[in-house]
Amino acid sequence: MKMAAKLMHAVQYDGYGGGAAAFKHVEVTVPTPKQNEVLLKVEATSLNPIDWKIQKGMLRPLLPCKFPYIPATDVAGEVVDVGPGVKNFKAGDKVVTTLGQQAGGGLAEYALAKESLTVARPPEVSAADAAGLPIAGLTAHQALTDSAGIKLDGSGKKENILITAAAGGVGHYAVQLAKLGNTHVTATCGARNLDFVRSLGADEVLDYKTPDGAALKSPSGVKYDYVIHCATGIPWSTFEPNLSANGKVIDLTPSGSSLLTFVSKMLTFSKKRLVPLFVTSKHQNLDFLVNLVKDGKLKTVIDSKHPLSKAEDAWAKSMEGHATGKIIVEP
Structure with a gap:
């Protein structure tokens, strides 16, 4: 035609x-x-x-x-x-x-x-x-699988993950995908979305406007092995005390200040790191996500x-x- x-x-x-x-x-x-x-x-x-x-x-x-x-x-x-x-x-x-x-x-x-x-x-x-799916789903997928090394068949070792802005486009996919792996997921969102984010599978949900939510403190006291950081405006000093010994913050919207943090942590050989994510669109990853939706494992x-x-x-x-x-x- x-x-x-x-x-x-x-x-x-x-x-x-x-x-x-x-x-x-x-x-x-x-x-x-x-x-x-x-x-x-x-x-x-x-x-x-x-x-x-x-x-x-x-x-x-x-x-x-x-x-x-x-x-x-x-x-x-x-x-x-x-x-x-x-x-x-x-x-x-x-x-x-x-x-x-x-x-x-x-x-x-x-x-x-x-x-x-x-x-x-x-x-x-x-x-x-x-x-x-394409940009939001691929961003969540690459942050979890490439940057955090989460195996979405559940076969990896148990990891504690924090997902910020978990009710948003990337965040709502990240929660669902993370729960396909062997993970404990803490998530932040606004008060009106607490039940929604729980329904996606998050183990713990924080209202980001409460003191604990603003401090990113897990209700059960876990330290995060990885943070899938979908929000903006949270300084490194808020993340650092909540990270495990080798914890990494995967920053999906890197800014000038976060790139400086990335470099300084590299130069000081810090075990806690900030890792900027720059997404590349891959045909096979998008196909994988489409099939998860088809199978009812992702929505x-x-x-x-x-x-x-x-x-x-x-x-x-x-x-x-x-x-x-x-x-x-x-x-």
């Missing part, structure tokens, strides 16, 4: 800043897949904090590479056309993918994806559930769904930073 010269609805912005108010609803030409690309009819797109951080200019001069820019990258949909060299997909296939921040393109009716970052989506996994919790025509509402909600689970936009 060739989509030549057909128009589609898309949401874009023309420069840095402005938040949701800077969005423009436009009609643009449906793109044509090039070598090793697939064209998707978008069924669901999820938003991630990185999306609005790019708009704020926090990653300039790297991203976006050019304006106007159609934001968002985590997309589930149906293949409608394939470019030269594509071997694994054909029109009609249901898939999930991450588009890459350079290209963007998620807030539109059609999007181009690299075959190498696209995986099949079984019928048991809805478009919205799949769209939540995407959806905070809210918004039509593409009201993408501004989804964007504003993401920028507020209090979503429980994932924010989804549907054409």
Whole structure:
């Protein structure tokens, strides 16, 4: 099915800043897949904090590479056309993918994806559930398996883990994945989400606004072997007394100060470390997560769904930073 010269609805912005108010609803030409690309009819797109951080200019001069820019990258949909060299997909296939921040393109009716970052989506996994997975799910997965060495088949030695901001996009996946391993999970979240985070499997849950929650103290007194740090603004001095002898804080949103801590701990040969995480999208990891959802071992919790025509509402909600689970936009 060739989509030549057909128009589609898309949401874009023309420069840095402005938040949701800077969005423009436009009609643009449906793109044509090039070598090793697939064209998707978008069924669901999820938003991630990185999306609005790019708009704020926090990653300039790297991203976006050019304006106007159609934001968002985590997309589930149906293949409608394939470019030269594509071997694994054909029109009609249901898939999930991450588009890459350079290209963007998620807030539109059609999007181009690299075959190498696209995986099949079984019928048991809805478009919205799949769209939540790529950035948030892969971040949680890599923090636990690559950085913390947790074996998700439960075969590793018992580890005590703290997950901050456990009700958020990354955090809610991290709790569920951690509990597939041999772990005791302490989690922090806001008061309204305590029961929700317990329902994900956390062994202990702290309201981050209470004194013990702010101090990250485990109710049972355990020291943490690993912290999956999904929040921001917590200094090293708060983590350090709560860590086991070789405890590590895996920082998912490294800042200048956390990178300085990382370097200073390396230089002083400290056994307690801060480790910045820079996620790389891997096809096999995304496929692994999709299959966990299919098997009922992992779930995407959806905070809210918004039509593409009201993408501004989804964007504003993401920028507020209090979503429980994932924010989804549907054409």
